[in-house]
Amino acid sequence: MALDASTFETLTPSRFISFTIPHPTCSNSTLRVAVLDSPLQPSDSPRVGAMWVPEGREKDWIFSTELGHLQLLLSSPEISRLILIGNHLKEGTLSFSSRVVYHRPLECSSHQQGFEVWSKPLLLALCPRSLFKRGFPEIPLLSYEDNLVSSVVVDECVGCCVGEMLVEDVEIENGGGVLHHGREFRRRLRFKRMPNLIQTEICIVSEIDGGGGGGGDLDGVCIGGDVGFVPNLEVLVHPYLGPMVAGLVLNSGYVEGRIQNGFRPKALCLGIGGGALLTFLRTQLGFEVLGVDSDREVLRVARKYFGFEDSEFIRVVVGDAFESLKRLACRGKLNGCSSFDDCEINGFGGHLVEDEVNVKFDVIMVDLDSSDVRNGTSSPPLEFVGKDVLLAAKLVLCEFGVLVIxxxxxxxxxxDNLLSHFRDVFHDLYKIDVGNCENFVLIATVSPLVFSVKDCGNSFLMRLKSVIPEAFINSITKI
Known part of the structure; x- marks a missing residue:
């Protein structure tokens, strides 16, 4: 159906329209054009921005879905209308299932060359009439830049709670992490509801490298090639996970005392994702860990692709994090435990009883978000700030326990509201800046804690400092 030429003369909040046109300079080629108006009320002087879809990434949810388009628009808050233009793929190819390997082009394609010139008449035709009050408007050409060198989708699936998701292996520009002779490989989990947000990310190493991250000739190793990859869970590469673990410095003296008395410290993790945090707490710091997640499919993906394993010291519960926390606080029970044969739990180590118990944790780590691209990502969800949930968290923590979010x-x-609610329930609050201008880690203590980052006699603290960048530990500030 032909578009009415007047369709684009006015801004209509949240209106999304996509269509195809012949490429103006390349015969036998077509372009996909997508136009999205901001959900926010336009200002007195609205602006239109345009972006060329990176070649080879036309199928990516970031560029092929309305939600991805909206995330791009919201990242440029001064833009009232965003126009995406890219190569049009044939019907039925807007799926990742073809497993086509993406490689970042070394130079602009012939289709993209001259974009600024040949696109101008089209962009002017798609501008609202109000922009012409003072002559022809200037339309900034936005660029999309990230650290992706190459990628391939490993799996696509659907979770009952999170919806469509995909697992992908990527090579990224080296950022100083785990190196493959100057190369860096990751495995990522993304959800369609927030296409431009990486939900989980871990290091992967080639199978010929023996899982060690060093040695071996990797010249022929590439994403989507014949050589497979395996998870390397010895480091945390997701930006905020390292700072979350650094929060254990606050009660490291108490944790050290428990270890010296023959006890394993206990952690409760609300939100599992790929399981990297749980695995790290167990393998690198000796914790017994209980994880809670609402989506069985996410757990399946974690086990199959992200190296997550249930063991004597890692248990998982499928259920609502907040309800599970409140049940645990009230009765020491968790109902509906998929990994415990639908029995109630008594802490760890496989002991299953029906009696009410008093399970106490040394730390609760919360990695939950309210991912709605239309409202922006927020973490933790508003439900977590409810006084009943915060009191439940305090009740299941030991006297010197910490809540890390x-x-x-x-x-x-x-x-401000978040800090106010936490101050009503917990004794002290601390903060760690993640350094990405987006996240920070909040640490709430049940009791006043005295800690020193220079206690060389604390073997747990020394271990913690050996596996977490000391910059995170030194940046802990009381608020």
């Missing part, structure tokens, strides 16, 4: 504040009021 990944926080993404969508607004200043969210930030």
């Amino acid at each position: 990944n926080v993404i504040p969508p607004s200043r009021s969210f930030h």
Whole structure:
């Protein structure tokens, strides 16, 4: 159906339209054009921005879905209308299932060359009439840049709670992490509901490298090639996980005492994702870990692709994190435990009883978000800030326990309200800046804690400092 030429003369909040046109300079080629108006009310002087879809990534949810388009628009808050233009793929190819390997082009394609010139008449035709009050408007050409060198989708699946998701192996520009002779490989989990957000990311190493991250001739190793990859879980590469673990410095003296008395420290993790945090706590720091996640499919993906394994010291529960926390606080029970044969739990080590018990944790780590691209990502969800949930968290923590939360504040009021609610329940609050201008880690203590980052006699602290960048530990500040 032909578009009415007047369709684009006005801004209509959240309106999304896509269509195809012949390429103006390349015969036998067509372009996909997508136009999205901001959900926010336009200002008195609205602006239109345009972006060329990187060649080879036309199928990526970031560029092929309305939600991906919206994330791009919201990342440029001054833009009232965003126009995406890219190569049009044939019907039926907007799926990742073809497993086509993406490699970042070394130079602009012939289709992209001259984009600024040949696109101008089209972009002017797609501008609202109000932009012409002072002559022809300037339309900034936005660029999309990330660290992706190559990628291939490993699996696509659907979770009952998170919806469509995909697992992909990628090579990224080296950022100083785990190296493959100057090369860096990751495995990622992404959800379609937030296409431009990496939910989970771990290091992977080639099978010929023996899983060690060093040695072996890797010249022929590439994403999508004949050589497979395996998870390397010895380091945390997701930006906020290292700072979350660094929060254990606050009660490291208490944890050291428990270890010296023959006890394993206990951690409760709300939100499992790929399981990297749980695995790290167990293997690198000797914790017994209980994880809670609402989506069985996410757990399947974690086990199959991200190296997550249930063991004597890692148990998982499928269920709502908040309800599970409140049950645990009230009765020491968790109902609906998929990994415990639907029995109630008594802490760890496989002991299953029906009696009410008093399970106490040394740390609760919360990695939950309210991922709605239309409202922006916020973490933790508003439900977690409820006094009943915070009191439940305090009740299941030991006297010197800490609550560690990944926080993404969508607004200043969210930030201030969050701190106010936590101050009503917990004794002291601390903060670690993640350094990405988006997340910070909030640490709440049940009791006043005295700690020193220079206690050389604390073997747990020394171990912690050996596996977590000391910059995170030194940046802990009381708020």
